[in-house]
Amino acid sequence: MTHHAEPPAGDVATATDPAGGPSSPGGRDRRTRAAGSSTTPAAETRRLIRRQRRSRWDLKLSPYLYISPFFILFGLLGLYPLLYTGYLAFFDWNRAYYVRGDFVGLDNFRFVLTDPVFIKSLVNTFSIFLMSSVPQVILAVSIAALLDRNLRAKTFWRMSVLLPFVVAPTAAVLIFGSLFADQYGLINQFLESIGLQPILWHVDRWWSHLAISGMVNWRWTGYNTLIFLAAMQAVPRELYESAAIDGAGRVRQFLSVTLPMIRPTMIFVIITSTIGGLQIFTEPRLFDNTPNREGGPDHQYMTSTLYIYVKGIEDQFYGRASAAAWVLFLIIVGIAILNFAITRLLTRRSA
Amino acid sequence: MRTTNHRPRSGSAFAGPRRRNRFLAASAVTALVLGVTSACGGGSDPTESAEQEQLAEGETLTITTFGEFGYDALIEEWNEANPDVQVEQTKVSLWDDWKNELNTLLQANEGLPDVVAVEGDFMPALVAAPERWVDLSSDEVEGRWLDFKEAAATTPDGALLGYATDAGPEAICYRSDLFKKAGLPTDRAEVAKLMGTWDDYYALGEKFVKALPNTAWYDASGSIAQAMLNQVEYPFEEADNTVNVENPELEAVYETVTSHTEALSTKNAQWSDDWNASYTNDGFATIPCPGWMRANIKTNTGEPAPKGVVWDIADVFPGGGGNWGGSYLTVPKSSTHQEEAQEFAAWITAPEQQAKVFEVTGNFPSQVEALEDPVVLESTDEYFNNAPAGEIYSNRAAAIDVQPYHGPLYSDILGKFQDAINRVDQGTDPGESWDKFLSEVEALQ
Numbered sequence: 001m002t003h004h005a006e007p008p009a010g011d012v013a014t015a016t017d018p019a020g021g022p023s024s025p026g027g028r029d030r031r032t033r034a035a036g037s038s039t040t041p042a043a044e045t046r047r048l049i050r051r052q053r054r055s056r057w058d059l060k061l062s063p064y065l066y067i068s069p070f071f072i073l074f075g076l077l078g079l080y081p082l083l084y085t086g087y088l089a090f091f092d093w094n095r096a097y098y099v100r101g102d103f104v105g106l107d108n109f110r111f112v113l114t115d116p117v118f119i120k121s122l123v124n125t126f127s128i129f130l131m132s133s134v135p136q137v138i139l140a141v142s143i144a145a146l147l148d149r150n151l152r153a154k155t156f157w158r159m160s161v162l163l164p165f166v167v168a169p170t171a172a173v174l175i176f177g178s179l180f181a182d183q184y185g186l187i188n189q190f191l192e193s194i195g196l197q198p199i200l201w202h203v204d205r206w207w208s209h210l211a212i213s214g215m216v217n218w219r220w221t222g223y224n225t226l227i228f229l230a231a232m233q234a235v236p237r238e239l240y241e242s243a244a245i246d247g248a249g250r251v252r253q254f255l256s257v258t259l260p261m262i263r264p265t266m267i268f269v270i271i272t273s274t275i276g277g278l279q280i281f282t283e284p285r286l287f288d289n290t291p292n293r294e295g296g297p298d299h300q301y302m303t304s305t306l307y308i309y310v311k312g313i314e315d316q317f318y319g320r321a322s323a324a325a326w327v328l329f330l331i332i333v334g335i336a337i338l339n340f341a342i343t344r345l346l347t348r349r350s351a
Numbered sequence: 352m353r354t355t356n357h358r359p360r361s362g363s364a365f366a367g368p369r370r371r372n373r374f375l376a377a378s379a380v381t382a383l384v385l386g387v388t389s390a391c392g393g394g395s396d397p398t399e400s401a402e403q404e405q406l407a408e409g410e411t412l413t414i415t416t417f418g419e420f421g422y423d424a425l426i427e428e429w430n431e432a433n434p435d436v437q438v439e440q441t442k443v444s445l446w447d448d449w450k451n452e453l454n455t456l457l458q459a460n461e462g463l464p465d466v467v468a469v470e471g472d473f474m475p476a477l478v479a480a481p482e483r484w485v486d487l488s489s490d491e492v493e494g495r496w497l498d499f500k501e502a503a504a505t506t507p508d509g510a511l512l513g514y515a516t517d518a519g520p521e522a523i524c525y526r527s528d529l530f531k532k533a534g535l536p537t538d539r540a541e542v543a544k545l546m547g548t549w550d551d552y553y554a555l556g557e558k559f560v561k562a563l564p565n566t567a568w569y570d571a572s573g574s575i576a577q578a579m580l581n582q583v584e585y586p587f588e589e590a591d592n593t594v595n596v597e598n599p600e601l602e603a604v605y606e607t608v609t610s611h612t613e614a615l616s617t618k619n620a621q622w623s624d625d626w627n628a629s630y631t632n633d634g635f636a637t638i639p640c641p642g643w644m645r646a647n648i649k650t651n652t653g654e655p656a657p658k659g660v661v662w663d664i665a666d667v668f669p670g671g672g673g674n675w676g677g678s679y680l681t682v683p684k685s686s687t688h689q690e691e692a693q694e695f696a697a698w699i700t701a702p703e704q705q706a707k708v709f710e711v712t713g714n715f716p717s718q719v720e721a722l723e724d725p726v727v728l729e730s731t732d733e734y735f736n737n738a739p740a741g742e743i744y745s746n747r748a749a750a751i752d753v754q755p756y757h758g759p760l761y762s763d764i765l766g767k768f769q770d771a772i773n774r775v776d777q778g779t780d781p782g783e784s785w786d787k788f789l790s791e792v793e794a795l796q
Contacts, residue, residue: 096480096759098397098458115794177624184628203777289623290773291447291573292766297620297773298787313451315763315795318458 082329089322101319108323118324120299121307122331124209128284128303129277132213132220137269139221144228145254158229161222172215173286180211180287202289205300212301215283220276224269231265232258267343274339278332281305304328397460398482400684411439412691413464417449419646420468420516420678421712425704429695436691446470450762457483463683465692469513471677472762474503477512479592479759485682485689486510492697499754500717504679513679514700517708518717519641520747521578521673524648527736528661529636533562539738543667549579549607552669556615559636567635568615571626572608575616576772578639579604580765581673581755587765587792588758596764596792608772609781618776621769627651640664641675642715642744649734656734664738672750677717715744722748760795767791 089108092101112118147158164172179186180201188198201211235258243253259266284301285293294310295302302310308328312321406412416422419442426438441464443449450473456463469477477484488511495501500515523546527537535555536542546552556568569575580586583600612618617635619626629635630651638644645664652660680696682689698704702720706727709716713732721727722745730741771788775781 096476097482098454098460111794116790117794181624181628183619183625184632185624200777289625290620290770291622292770293447294766294770297770297777298779313455316454 085322085325088318089326091319093316093318093320095316098316104319108319109327111320112324112327117299117302118304118307118327121295121302121304124205124284124295124299124301125278125280125303125305127206128209128213128216128280128301129274131209132216132280133270133273133277135213136217136221136224136273137266139217140224140269141228141259141266143221143225144232145258147225147229148232148258158226161225163222164218165220165223167219169215169219169282170286172219173283176211176215176218177287177289181289202287202296203300205298208287208296208301212280212283212287215287216277216280220273224273227265227269228262231262235261263343267340270343271336271339274335275332278328278335279303279305281309285309397457398684400485400689401687403689404687406436406688406691411437412466412688412695413439413441414466414468414680414695415441415443415449415464416468417443417446417470418643419712419714421708421714422699424711425699425707429698436695438695457683460685463685465682465686465688466696467681467683468516469679469681470762471503471515471519471679472757472765474513474679475757475761476759477681478504478506481506481508481510481512483684484512485684485686485693487512487514487682487693487696489693489697492700495700495702495719496717497719497722497748499674499751500677502754503757513681514696515717516678516680516700516705517643517676517714518748519643519674519676520715520744520751521581521639521641521668521675522743522747523637523665523667523669524640524644524735525637525663525665526633526635526661527663528659529563529566529633530559533559533636535559535562537663539663539665539736542663543665546665546667546669549669553607553611553615556611556637560614563636566633567617567629568637570617570629570635570638571619571621572612572616572772572776573621573769574639575611576604576608576768577675577765578668578673579608579670580768581675582670582753583755584753585756587761587768588756590756592758592760594758594760594764594792594796596768596789605768605771605781605785609775609784612775616776620773620776631657639668639673639675642709642713642740643676645713645732645735645740654734661736662734663736664732664740664743666743666746668747668750671752672747674751674754709741713740715748763795764792767795 088100090103090105092104092107093099094101143161147154147161151157182188182198182200182202185201188201191198199207201207239257239261240253243257248256280303284295284303284306287301288294288296290297294314295306304324305328308321308324311317311324414422414426422440426440430437443452449468450470453463453467453469488509492511492514496515497518500518501511504513504515505511523542525542527539527542530537530542535558536545545555559568560566580601583604585595585598586601587594587596589595617626617629619629619634630648631653638648640648648662652662656662680700682692682696686692700718702716702718702724705714705716705718706721706724708714709721709727710730716722716724716727726741728741728745730739731737732740767788770791771784774784774787
């Protein structure tokens with residue numbers, strides 16, 4: 001940047017010219033003109049080479065610069081914690097002094113995998129996941145199909161399915177808390193008023209899972225519905241016309257036209273809701289009303305992420321929590337791959 | 352749709368630069384990870400005191416409290432008198448939430464306030480690892496507190512790590528309207544005579560539920576368990592901090608509480624939605640009642656009380672006395688204004704200030720002089736049928752004869768013990784629940 005004589009306008013032109021490079025016609029043009037000018041040819045060539053180099057770097061580097069914020073953040077908040085957690089999983093943790101203790105090999109993994117509470121939390125995680133993700137996807141597709149029709153006040157209906165998603169989970173849990181309270185909850189008072197036995201939502205393992213997945217479904221169904229709806233609207237209308245001409249009814253059209261056409265979106269939603277469903281935390285944490293909040297006194301609805309939180313933040317065993325986090329991470333990766341393989345297999349077969 | 356097939360072919364022409372890019376990317380990620388690792392690893396020694404600084408213009412001394420310490424007016428008073436040391440308070444609603452955050456901040460050794468309020472149950476953990484905290488002992492505060500409060504914050508080397516705020520001597524609060532309905536005496540002196548021992552208390556309960564079968568005798572099995580536990584000398588840990596939960600005293604508390612669950616308890620977990628609701632639904636008749644519990648009773652029952660509801664306080668506690676709760680103010684070594692922090696903490700925990708807190712929130716002082724303060728002694732509580740609250744709680748404080756030993760794991764094990772009690776509330780067999788408790792305590796070590 002020592003050449004003050006360089007006209008700034010030309011510099012900007014080169015830098016912003018997307019085709020600026022050794023082969024660009026503009027560059028060649030300018031070089032011919034430069035040869036006829038009064039500056040020494042050698043200096044001019046140097047200047048041009050530098051400029052070309054700069055513009056080549058610009059082409060090569062700036063795209064990476066543009067996308068770098070994500071990767072820097074991912075490195076800081078995603079990759080680094082992931083790797084450091086893996087590292088910590090092999091160490092003891094000194095609870096009193098808040099520092100890392102000795103290297104203990106696989107002890108933490110051994111502890112976690114033989115801890116009945118962790119096994120119980122895994123079973124709970126899968127049970128809540130199945131009770132939430134499966135009905136959620138089915139419901140979302142059906143509602144989206146209904147919304148894809150020509151309705152009056154379309155935008156109103158479409159936006160209202162998203163409403164639960166806007167409500168903060170904490171607020172939602174407060175509302176559901178008074179619905180599902182064991183003694184004075186709305187649902188139980190209703191059941192008792194028509195002469196039925198009240199349901200012990202916080203006591204019975206499976207009922208508690210149902211209540212929690214109810215909250216999850218309430219929140220996420222609308223969100224997935226909108227994604228499905230967007231995909232359905234991209235399906236060419238001619239396909240429905242020709243299907244109708246072939247004599248296909250509404251249901252047949254849905255099964256044979258809509259579903260195959262939105263398959264890529266299906267894969268996306270299934271994978272994201274699998275990952276989300278295996279990491280449910282807020283709902284069971286706040287659903288719990290015992291002072292300890294460890295997923296019920298008998299850990300009836302403790303999910304694996306809650307187990308990690310309790311072990312790490314509450315009980316201050318960072319090594320064990322890290323080991324549990326890695327076990328859960330590997331399980332989720334495994335299931336995501338499995339999901340992907342199954343959906344791909346299905347796609348191929350029908351294609 | 353098969354245009355994607357072209358991609359690898361055209362890509363192969365750039366194999367050279369691409370490989371280089373991959374190398375570049377890999378090295379960038381490595382550099383980033385290493386950089387972050389070393390940045391985090393290079394933190395200063397947390398046991399070293401932070402370098403002390405002057406409070407600059409506009410800078411404040413920070414304090415974090417939880418629940419209701421009743422400090423708003425007092426801090427205003429301090430700020431007016433000390434323009435150079437302005438104090439700013441952050442309030443967290445629940446101790447359990449603050450405990451988790453405090454642990455996280457201690458891990459990071461970053462972001463701790465200058466003055467940290469901690470629950471009494473957490474003090475043993477501090478005393479067991481005192482290197483992170485400032486020794487606050489001074490001539491000014493010597494002998495300020497009840498002996499047991501001061502002892503709980505003192506290390507074997509004689510360092511005082513916290514200034515006590517309040518204490519929690521327990522009385523029994525009762526619904527005198529429900530007592531009347533059940534045909535029991537309602538006068539607080541007569542009621543006190545009927546609850547001298549735990550056997551008397553449970554027997555009176557049996558009588559009560561026979562007359563009013565839809566109302567439980569006490570608010571939660573957990574609170575009765577806590578009350579009985581506060582009279583056991585070594586509840587979970589021996590004097591040398593070895594964990595011993597299979598001792599006859601603890602087993603006796605567990606057996607007594609769980610054997611009465613079915614007949615006398617609401618079976619609600621403390622602090623739950625159902626527990627809150629049971630105040631207004633004639634859910635129970637009595638509750639172990641430290642000074643600070645009165646604020647909960649008022650909020651949950653409603654102020655003014657619903658028609659017909661009459662609360663009262665009996666000057667008695669089954670089995671003698673008991674202390675439940677009471678907090679401390681501490682100063683972490685990470686504070687850059689330790690002197691000012693100590694000065695402020697000493698001022699706000701002084702007897703005169705804590706007597707004012709008692710008037711506002713009912714938190715009972717732990718300072719010897721405040722206990723003799725006429726403001727405290729002569730105070731009555733209108734909500735509780737004009738009971739002489741000051742006199743009752745002073746008597747209750749004097750009746751405390753056992754100070755349970757709390758080791759560093761006390762508050763963690765207490766959580767697991769409460770879970771065990773709650774499991775029985777939910778219908779688990781007491782023996783099975785006890786075995787689970789033993790294995791969970793095992794996992795804490």
